[in-house]
Amino acid sequence: MQKRLLYASFGLLATLVGMATGHLVASLLNPAASPVLAVGSAVIDLTPTPMKEWAIRQFGTADKAILIGSVMLGVLVFAAIAGILARRRFALGAGLLVVLVAVAGTAAMSRPAAEIVDLVPSILTAVAGVAALWWLDRTAKAAVATSPAVGSAPDTTSKRLPHPMGERDTVSSEGPQHALSDKTDQKASSPTRRGVLIAMGVLAAAAAVMGSAGKLIGNLRSRPEDITLPAAADPAAALPKGLDGQVKDISSFVTSNSDFYRVDTRLDTPIISADDWTLTIDGDVDNEMTFTFDDLLGMDLIERDITMTCVSNSVGGPYVGSARWLGVRLQDLLDLAGVGSKSDQILSTDFEGMTISTPLDLATDGRDAMIAIGMNGEALPREHGFPARMIVPGLYGFISATKWVTKLTLTTYDDAQAYWTERDWDTDAPIKISARIDTPNALDSLKAGEVVIGGVAWAQQKGGVDKIEVRIDGGPWQPAELGPTGGDDYWRQWFYKWDAKAGSRTVAARVISGDGETQTATAANPFPGGSSGIQSFLVTVE
Secondary structure, rough: OHHHHHHHHHHHHHHHHHHHHHHHHHHHHOOHOOHHHHHHHHHHHHHHHHHHHHHHHHHHHHHHHHHHHHHHHHHHHHHHHHHHHHHHHHHHHHHHHHHHHHHHHHHOOOOOOOOOOHHHHHHHHHHHHHHHHHHHHHHHHHHHHHHOOOOOOOOOOOOOOOOOOOOOEEEEEOOOOHHHHHHHHHHHOOOOHHHHHHHHHHHHHHHHHHHHHHHHHHHHHHOOHHHOOOOOOEEEOOOOOOOOOOOOOOOOOOOOOOOOOOOOOOOOOOOOOOOEEEEEEEEOOOOEEEEEHHHHHOHHHEEEEEEEEEOOOOOOOOOOOEEEEEEEEEEHHHHHHOOOOOEEEEEEEEEOOOEEEEEEEHHOOOOOOOEEEEOOOEEEHHOOOOOEEEOOEEEHHHOOOOOOEEEEEEOOOOOOOOOOOOOOOOOOEEEOOOOEEEOOOOEEEEEEEEEEEEEEEEEEOOEEEEEEEEEEEOOEEEOOOEEEOOOOOOEEEEEEEEEEEEEEEEEEEEEEEEOOOOOOOOEEEEOOOEEEOEEEEEEEOO
């Protein structure tokens, strides 16, 4: 059992060395080709939509970490089995490691933008992993081979010892002396001797160094913080002071870059050089155009305050945020290319081949659609699309907010289907008006007396937020007080002072838009076109 556990650890360590090698090589070539990330991305693509929605509801933004952890756990289980197999026959253990890496290599090559060079990290992962397992196996077996055999026949040769009186007695070498030798042989024959421990230590250190180096190299490549953004030719007006600090626990009027939600199909944070990045406009256009990042910096930039919402956001959910965006008006870029008469969608593609389709008529109806390069006064953070992303106000992100965008293809829905279209999500998905209660929380215990209920609401492309109403215990709707406006495409803070009475109470809130639309009470799940309903929950007043 002890040797079996030791060889299981050999398999684990060899696999970690292989993965660290692959990660380091991928950081130099293409981070997306890292074996673990490639497998995880393939799992995302193969996961049914209901299961994805369940994972987002249950785990929130931790869903990616949980997925990577699950993939790692599965890999390490097989790695331990490979180590145990190698104890009996090295070829079996090595073969299982190669199979695991082959799965990763296949996943890497299945990506839409994959190139043959993306196989290199997987190949070197296999080579390093098998080599590490071979060294550990060889070291362990050498330790046994160079030790005296356990249980060898004792030396019973009689020895003549001089007798004090001159006579000779015969003394057998068996007995306590042989027992000591037996214990020494058993200890020496154990594979856990110093050479094995040294080999394991060296490999563990190598895995740690390579993994850290891969991460460091990634962080040093084309840092967004090194980008200096020009001033907007069409700047946004200064935002008024919101209710931050006035209403406890209410969402900030401006969502910081670090707090802004992130929901996408990427397991890692893509690392793309602004120097190498380009944006191509092709398809049904008069002139195919390609723009560099410097080209965008030199154009007339617009600055807009826009609230963004993920279609996976449930009523009252966290996947909504508001920021000031800087970019090139999408219409300006399309005008330079000259849009043809046949297309009805913009098929946008990110650097890895992920596609999103945006209705052409909605992207060009006068709203402030843009290719954004800045967020809250800084270059886009990597996790939010650096060097550039697409933003179309009033549309859910899955049809409007391509991050790391590299191509806009003018085409038709009949000729091309995007990632989410193929999975039966809606092609037209305007953001539904909604109010969210930030404070209090569901099931909170509150003291009787004045309680402040507060939150945010949005009604993009519907005339903005005009009214917020609160209802207690199913009674009449009561008007709440509104914070300042940041524009029709921006959310609005609100609060309501409630004279709370003891007992179990139900709290609800709804929004009425500037166009007169009242938030619907009809409940709907996020799939296929966004959730709806009224946020309502119980609190206890004592």
